Amino acid sequence: MQPTTTPADPPLLDANKLGSLAVIGYPDYLELLGDLVREVPEQLTKLKRAIEQQSKDDLKTTAHSMLGILAYFGCLAMARRLAALEHGELPPASQAAAVELDLRGLWEASLAAIKEWEKSVPEFAV
């Protein structure tokens, strides 16, 4: 599924921030990325549940928690979408699945962009 983005949307990734990640070295970077790849889908499920249960507190907490680590990985577009969820109106319960699906698509696109970026990092060449 393609994420719902338009040409006017910000870029998926912050290249500067990603560049900082290269400094920690490939093994540590892979370890962190692996944890992120495991954590994001779990958090998206929590987010969906929060909307289904109409819990604004749970939605804010989950969105904010995801924001931090996604920002660390330079996932700009995801961070902006989650910030909007954190500070906006609670979506109706009927929208829970659609919100989750949209975010999952954006996450998959972001992850693909990260993998593409990895190829350009000389320190990561194996």
Add this chain to the structure above:
Amino acid sequence: MKHSVLLVDDHQLFRRGLRMLINTFEDFEVVDEATSGDEFLSKLGRSRPDLVMLDIAMPGMDGIEAAGLAMARYPGTKIITISMYRDLARCDKLKTTGVKAFIPKTADISEVRTAMETVLAGGSYFACRQAEP
């Protein structure tokens, strides 16, 4: 001898990533971590790191409250606050607590390092701007 750093953030993955980043700096080393404002104050009471990196948004006692208490109990503690949001109003509030710096969680390696070196040298570094619409 490396300058000691205490990390305070409730998110384990973010703490690990920041620890890895800071430990690449030759002159800094993360010596301890805390996951809450209460744990931070408890650890500060036992040993004084050269620098504290403190997340603002934490469940229970948030970073602003924790920073205020830390500065009141242990004046001279050098604290760099971190948050996703970098609006001027937040920074103004932080300055009243006595913290010396603020950087966003999106800060790249050079900004993290600049903030740490500036605060260690006795200066201030607040990377704030007008709130985005």
